[in-house]
Amino acid sequence: MTTFALAALVLIMMPGPDQALITRNALVGGRTGGLLTMIGGVLGLAVHATAAAVGLSALLLASATAFTALKIAGAAYLLWLAVQLLRSAARSRRSPSAAGEVATAPPRRWAHLRQGFLSNALNPKVALFFVTFLPQFLSADAGSARAEALLLSAVFALLYLAWFGLYVAVVDRLGRWLRRPAVKARIEQVTGVLLAAVAIRLATAASH
Numbered sequence: 001m002t003t004f005a006l007a008a009l010v011l012i013m014m015p016g017p018d019q020a021l022i023t024r025n026a027l028v029g030g031r032t033g034g035l036l037t038m039i040g041g042v043l044g045l046a047v048h049a050t051a052a053a054v055g056l057s058a059l060l061l062a063s064a065t066a067f068t069a070l071k072i073a074g075a076a077y078l079l080w081l082a083v084q085l086l087r088s089a090a091r092s093r094r095s096p097s098a099a100g101e102v103a104t105a106p107p108r109r110w111a112h113l114r115q116g117f118l119s120n121a122l123n124p125k126v127a128l129f130f131v132t133f134l135p136q137f138l139s140a141d142a143g144s145a146r147a148e149a150l151l152l153s154a155v156f157a158l159l160y161l162a163w164f165g166l167y168v169a170v171v172d173r174l175g176r177w178l179r180r181p182a183v184k185a186r187i188e189q190v191t192g193v194l195l196a197a198v199a200i201r202l203a204t205a206a207s208h
Contacts, residue, residue: 001137001155003137004137004152004155005155005159007133008155008156008159009159009163011133012156012159012160012163012164013163016198017078017119017123017194017195017198018041018116018119018120018164019164019167020190020191020194020195021037021041021081021115021116021119021191021195022034022037022038022041022116022164022167022168022171023167023171023187023191024085024187024188024191025037025112025115025116026168026171026172026175027171027175027187029109029112030172030175031168031169031172032109032112033109033112034112034164034167034168034171034172035165035168036109036112036113036116037112037113037115037116038116038160038161038164038165038168039113039116039161040112040113040114040115040116040117040118040119040120041116041117041119041120041160041164042116042157042160042161043116043117043120043121044116044117044118044119044120044121044122044123044126045120045126045153045156045157045160046153046157047120047121048120048121048126048127048129048130049130049134049149049150049153049156049157050150050153051127051130052127052130052131052134052149052153053134053146053149053150053153054146071124071203072203073122075199075200075203076199077118077119077122078119078122078123078195078196078198078199079195079196079199079200081115081119081192081195082191082192082193082194082195082196082199083192083196084192085188085189085191085192085195086188086189086192086193086196088188089185089186089188089189089192090185130153134149134152134153137152
């Protein structure tokens, strides 16, 4: 369990789409926006973790058609998010005052939760992760492999919440500087490019 927890924490802390999206939404919606995105992200992970535990993810990965459909849906959603962020960055650069107004606007709570959820739920690489990563830590003498897989998934989710909960607090603490129009525009630009790159890589990944 200790080895699993350490390996999982390292993977969670690695920069990626989750971190980029949580950072951006924490700047736009404050701590609430960041935390809701985080909760949405862990709910998306829960979908794949549960599916992997009952064997559904293995069936998904065995079906080229199902894998391709999920891959295209996930890539399209991430690409749509990337375009929205790049457009927002362009607006922030053109009109710093308007950017300041957006930063103080009430957070779109359900939008943040939905973005976090869909970015993980529609990502077949998350399914692949749980199918290939979890089995390495299952005990040969475990009474129920499914129960143990669900336990490891729960540990992963708790680590995810702990790390990103701390991360959101830090971003919120630095919020005044990070919300400056030029800085905010650059963060949105980098986040948009990162999500677009992930979308393209996801769309071009081999079906097998």
